[in-house]
Amino acid sequence: MKRIINEVGDKLKANDYKLTTQRQQILEVLLESKDQHLSAEDIYTLVKKKAPDVGLATVYRTLELFLEHDIIHSVNFGDGRKRYEYGHSSSGHHHHHAICLNCGKIIEINEDLLEELEKQVGIDYNFTVTDHELKIYGYCGECNQNNK
Structure with a gap:
């Protein structure tokens, strides 16, 4: 630290x-x-x-x-x-978030899932991607268990 x-x-x-x-x-x-x-x-x-x-x-x-x-x-x-x-927003590595719609829990997803999509957008649309953000909404394991 x-x-x-x-x-x-x-x-x-x-x-x-x-x-x-x-x-x-x-x-x-x-x-x-x-x-x-x-x-x-x-x-x-x-x-x-x-x-x-x-x-x-x-x-x-x-x-x-x-x-x-x-x-x-x-x-x-x-x-x-x-x-x-x-953390730095320009560090080159992105992490994403899964957000529980019931309890509000936020789970970090550390894999950069959109790297290939960024490349393809750049090629197909002559577009320079500088950043992206992915949020996935659903229900965490604990809320899924409680709703059964």
Whole structure:
């Protein structure tokens, strides 16, 4: 974690920003929750446990700063809440999400399932694909079990 924090600090410094204590605390929450998809409010709640002086506006501003500098990326699952994950959106590897319509569980799918489709779209339509996002909706194993 320390290596990532140093890298983020260097990246911000190169762009004339500082990794303040509050920004670092927000980054730490994202790193500690890397398998979750946290909203700004979720992040705020977790940061408040460590640093009661951090305000919600600071969390929002920091998330926008991190997005702007490709430190995190955001995902919208159609529930009206933007979720955040640590990681670079331009890293070349995409992961996808399976979303349970009953309980809201979000399962990450790490295989890049659309690589061949991107290539074909590029060829067939003379189109340069820069990004994609795949969301699969259905029911998780636990909800399937409960509905039987």
